[in-house]
Amino acid sequence: MKHILFVVTSTNVTGTGNYSAGYEFSEIADPYFEFVNKGFAIDFASIVGGKPPYVGYEPKQQTSKEFIEGNGFKRLNFSHKLTDIDVSAYDAIFFPGGLGLMTDMVDNPLVKEIIKETYESGKIIGAVCHGSAALLNVTLSDGSNLLEGKKINSFTEAEEKLDGHVLGGVIPFMLDKELKKQGAIYYHAKPFEPYVINDGNLVTGQNPVSASGVALKMIELLT
DSSP: OOEEEEEEOOOOEETTTTEEOSEETHHHHHHHHHHHHTTOEEEEEESSOBOOOEEOOOTTSHHHHHHHTSHHHHHHTTBEEGGGOOGGGOSEEEEOOOTTHHHHTSSOHHHHHHHHHHHHTTOEEEEEGGGGGGGTTOBOTTSOBTTTTOEEOOOOHHHHHHTTOTTTTOSSSOHHHHHHHTTOEEOOOSTTSOOEEEETTEEEESSGGGHHHHHHHHHHHHO
């Protein structure tokens, strides 16, 4: 059995406007079922442990409704504190999106070390939407930036504008621009269309509707 670690934000507000934040609900629910239905074991870790904050729960979304009513959500709400995790025990790590991690994962030294260790051991790293912000500021053992020359994807500036995130201090920075600044070769589709790109052991997706696709590509690489 392969084991996947979901690394989840603990931040419930973001930006200068104290906009509600957390993980984006479907970006955990959808990949969770893709993995579990293929026989993978899932653990949840967050920056401070316990119950991570979330946004965007839609009861009309069947997978989200099933997740919130099931054991996965109960386990998520007792997430491990990230400092208590031995990342070497996992075959892959996954960063669901949501605006929260743009605050608590961009410069977190432990998150950077976990990504570096996982990447350099050849294991799979997945991220969707704003989850790609976790991949910023990772310095590899040879001194290079993880993102340099990598094909990467995330929530786009066009999508931020359509979601109203650009005005009112909602987001602390523009993610696609920052990824490119750190050397990423940035790919994307039209706003809110599913899009996933894979480069080596990195898998990134553009937006919430890409979350299942990220999980499916990770499963393909893992099997």
